[in-house]
Amino acid sequence: MKGNGDMGDGMLFEVRGLAKRYEANTVLHDIDMQIGRGEIVGLIGENGAGKSTLQKLIAGVEQADEGSMLMHGQPYSPRNSAEANLRGVGMVFQEQSLIKNLTVSQNIFLGRESRYTRAGLVDWRAMNRDARAVLAAIGITDIPVEKKVLDLEFATRQMVEIAKVLDITGGVAGAGSLVLLDEPTSVLGDEDIRRLFAEIGKIKAAGNSVIFVSHRLEEVMEISDRIYIFKDGANVGAVTKTEVDEAILYEKMVGRATTGTYYKVEQQAVPTDEVVLAVKGLGQLGTFKDVSFELHRKEILGVCGVVGSGKEALCSVLCGDESPDAGEIFVKGVRRTFGSPKDALRHRIIAVPKERREEGVVGTLSIAANVSLSNFDRVKQGGVLSARLQSDLAWHWVKELGIKCSGIHEHVEYLSGGNAQKVVFARVIASASDILILNNPTRGVDVGAKDEIYALIRQIAAQGVAVILLGDTLDECIGLSSWILVMKDGFVQKEFDAPAAAKPSQVEIARYML
Numbered sequence: 001m002k003g004n005g006d007m008g009d010g011m012l013f014e015v016r017g018l019a020k021r022y023e024a025n026t027v028l029h030d031i032d033m034q035i036g037r038g039e040i041v042g043l044i045g046e047n048g049a050g051k052s053t054l055q056k057l058i059a060g061v062e063q064a065d066e067g068s069m070l071m072h073g074q075p076y077s078p079r080n081s082a083e084a085n086l087r088g089v090g091m092v093f094q095e096q097s098l099i100k101n102l103t104v105s106q107n108i109f110l111g112r113e114s115r116y117t118r119a120g121l122v123d124w125r126a127m128n129r130d131a132r133a134v135l136a137a138i139g140i141t142d143i144p145v146e147k148k149v150l151d152l153e154f155a156t157r158q159m160v161e162i163a164k165v166l167d168i169t170g171g172v173a174g175a176g177s178l179v180l181l182d183e184p185t186s187v188l189g190d191e192d193i194r195r196l197f198a199e200i201g202k203i204k205a206a207g208n209s210v211i212f213v214s215h216r217l218e219e220v221m222e223i224s225d226r227i228y229i230f231k232d233g234a235n236v237g238a239v240t241k242t243e244v245d246e247a248i249l250y251e252k253m254v255g256r257a258t259t260g261t262y263y264k265v266e267q268q269a270v271p272t273d274e275v276v277l278a279v280k281g282l283g284q285l286g287t288f289k290d291v292s293f294e295l296h297r298k299e300i301l302g303v304c305g306v307v308g309s310g311k312e313a314l315c316s317v318l319c320g321d322e323s324p325d326a327g328e329i330f331v332k333g334v335r336r337t338f339g340s341p342k343d344a345l346r347h348r349i350i351a352v353p354k355e356r357r358e359e360g361v362v363g364t365l366s367i368a369a370n371v372s373l374s375n376f377d378r379v380k381q382g383g384v385l386s387a388r389l390q391s392d393l394a395w396h397w398v399k400e401l402g403i404k405c406s407g408i409h410e411h412v413e414y415l416s417g418g419n420a421q422k423v424v425f426a427r428v429i430a431s432a433s434d435i436l437i438l439n440n441p442t443r444g445v446d447v448g449a450k451d452e453i454y455a456l457i458r459q460i461a462a463q464g465v466a467v468i469l470l471g472d473t474l475d476e477c478i479g480l481s482s483w484i485l486v487m488k489d490g491f492v493q494k495e496f497d498a499p500a501a502a503k504p505s506q507v508e509i510a511r512y513m514l
Contacts, residue, residue, distance in 0.1 A: 011073065012037040012176050012209045013058075018067035020053055022414045025406040027053050028233045031067065037176045040200065040210045042224030044217065045253055049230040051213050052417065055180045058211070059091035060084035072176065082111060088177035088208075090165035092184050098161055100150035105131035107149055108164045134167045135160070138199045154354065155188050155307050162196065166203070177208040183417075185214055186443045186472070189306055197223055215445055216473075217246055229253055253448055262451075263479030267458040268500040271299035271482055275333070276434050276466045277349075279318070282327030287313035288490040291327070295435070300457070300467040302481030302498070304474060304509055310490040311470055312354075312439065318468065319351035319437050320344035331435075345374060350428045351437035354470075356417075360424040363413030367405060368394035370412050370423050374431045397426035402452065418449040425456065436460060437468045442476065454480065474506050474513075486512040 015033040019026070028050040035041050043051050056062045058069065060078030069076040071087050078084040081091070098107045105128045109116070116127045131145040140159055149157055162184060169177035181200075185193045200210055200223060214220050220227060221244045229237045229252045237252055239245075277295040282288075288310030295301055305311040316322040318329070320338035329336050331347045338344040341351070353359035361370050371394045372379045379389040394408040401422045405415060412420055421441070428436060438457070442450045457480060461467055471477030477484065484496040486509055493512040496504045 010037055011035075012039070012071070013076075013178050014070040015054075015058075016068050016070070018054070018057060018064050018069070020050075020057060020062070021065050023406055023410070025410070025414070026233060027416075028057075028064075031235050033228060033235065035178065035209050035211070037209060038204050038207050039225050040204055040212055040223055042220035042227040043211055043213045043230065044220055044227060044249060045230030049253070049416075050233040051230055052182055054230075055091060055182050055211060055213065058084070058178070059089060059180055061091070071178070085168045088169055089180070090169040090177070091180035091182065092158075092161050092165050093182055098149045098157055098164075101148060103146055103148055104135075104143060104152075104160055105145040107160065108134055108145075108167065112168075135163050138163050138166065139195055153307055155192060158184065158186075158188060159192065159196075162199070166199070169208070177203075178211070179203055179208060180211045180213075182213045183215065183443075184212075185216065185219060186440075193219070215442075215450070217249060221246065221249075250448075262454070263476070264454050264458045265479060265500045265503070267455075267462070268300075268482065269298040269458070269462045271296040272464075276331070277318075278330040278333075280328045280330070282314070282317065282324050282329065284313055284317055284322065285325045288487070289326070291487075291492055293485060293492075293495075295466045295468065297434070297464050297466055298461050300461055300469055300480055300482045302469045302471060302477040302484040303487060304471070304477050304484055305487035305513055309487040309513070311487045314487070315351065315437050315439055315468060315470060318344070319349060321351075345431065345433065348432075348434040349437070350374060350431050350433040350435075352421075352424050352428055352439060352441050354439040354443060356421055356424050361412045361420055361427075364411060366394075366409045366411055367398065367403065367415075367423055368408040371397055371426045371430060374427050378430065393430060394426075397430060401426055401456070418445050421445060421449075421453075425453070429456075429460065433465070435466050435468070439470045440472050441469075442472045474509060478503050478506065478509065484509065488513055 011034060013035040015031055018028060018031040020028040031054060045051050057064050060081045060083055071089070076087060078087065099110065108131045109127055113122065116123045128145045135141070135143055140163065143156060143160065149160070165179060169179055184196060188196065203210055212220060212223055225241055227239050227244065227249065228235055229249060231253060274297045275294045276297050280292050282291045291314060303311045303314065313322065317324045320341040320343050331349070336347055344350070357363060368390045372390045375393065376385065379386055379393055381389060391408060398405065398408060403422045404419050412423055415423065442453055445453065457467065469477060469480055471480065478498060481498045483498050484504065485492050486494045496509065498504060
């Protein structure tokens with residue numbers, strides 16, 4: 001299916017026969033793509049389809065094994081991101097590339113510090129002033145540029161990274177730049193998404209182009225002039241904005257028609273009377289206060305709230321990442337305190353973190369090693385780690401979860417985002433914990449993989465596990481949960497029952513969030 005769309009004032013960028021392999025695994029083959037000046041091109045596909053890999057080749061992060069690229073009709077083969085930037089190409093990465101122990105201003109001008117250096121001394125005042133101007137250019141005036149990135153919320157870091165890339169590519173904007181956005185909205189709230197889309201509109205109006213990747217089809221359809229569909233490392237079609245049909249896009253992506261029961265509501269388990277976790281008056285100074293609830297076996301508790309509502313801090317305390325300042329936690333009726341995630345795991349509580357690449361897996365280790373991380377007791381023999389038991393455990397979960405890989409010894413850093421997330425799930429499910437905390441488990445995951453994860457969550461709950469869920473979207477949280485807590489400004493504002501036959505509406509819940 002072809003779709004040439006509106007090429008603006010001419011061709012800006014072109015890909016011809018591009019291919020990429022990691023060891024024996026071919027992730028891209030024979031990719032052709034054309035991007036016109038002043039055009040927004042959407043890129044969709046299941047995790048592992050090759051979307052992020054293509055963007056890394058374009059951005060100079062990695063090099064292709066076959067094929068060629070053209071920028072403004074001239075050969076384009078950057079050896080690194082700095083060379084790509086000089087040609088007007090910049091990328092905002094899904095897993096972020098900011099250096100956390102540097103300040104906001106140092107990150108924005110990383111690699112460009114020479115303009116602020118005289119006789120070996122850095123003019124920090126000038127750098128900070130210009131950093132504020134870069135942020136203000138996309139409407140951000142409330143981020144302290146002297147602050148270290150590690151002290152910022154994930155969503156705030158995302159906006160800093162977008163501002164940085166727009167500033168870098170803006171230097172050659174007169175010739176037409178290409179901005180690559182890989183899942184830029186994955187942790188942004190509605191207001192920040194609107195702000196981002198407005199900025200994308202400005203980029204387009206200035207004659208620049210954008211490649212936009214998102215697992216949210218509605219966003220891709222809204223913002224894109226054309227959409228390329230990838231499946232198994234190949235370009236299987238393109239449609240223009242006027243040809244867009246969500247059902248057709250889904251079917252081309254995953255090779256099957258979408259089902260109407262997206263959140264598997266018909267599979268929602270009925271909670272038992274057994275209380276596996278009780279929280280009484282729990283609080284943490286500056287983040288949340290006086291939180292109390294009971295969690296039953298087979299129950300999925302959704303916690304809703306905007307960034308800064310206290311929901312993430314609450315979950316960090318429950319899984320042992322942080323300590324509370326007030327209140328009590330009871331596991332199966334016994335009061336417990338957790339000094340670390342290891343302590344929580346000892347009492348059969350484990351979490352799937354939001355930032356999977358940094359907190360959920362060790363990228364430089366194999367799939368087998370990662371699956372074993374929370375399960376050493378299961379893979380020991382005579383007090384020593386058994387390679388055979390590790391291998392058996394890993395192969396079981398690779399097959400069970402459909403992890404796409406060349407083998408269990410492949411490093412997780414070479415997997416797609418969705419398959420890396422499945423490795424995280426394999427590790428936590430294999431631990432046989434009673435309480436599972438899911439922090440945005442489908443962040444950056446395409447609709448096909450989401451379908452599999454939703455089915456997996458339903459299966460886990462039906463088998464007797466109690467789940468605490470921080471959903472990627474409000475709709476997801478409502479659809480999956482048995483009941484819902486709504487948090488705002490650190491307090492629980494409202495509780496909602498959410499049985500399969502009587503889900504609360506988004507409007508009802510949003511009224512207490514905002």
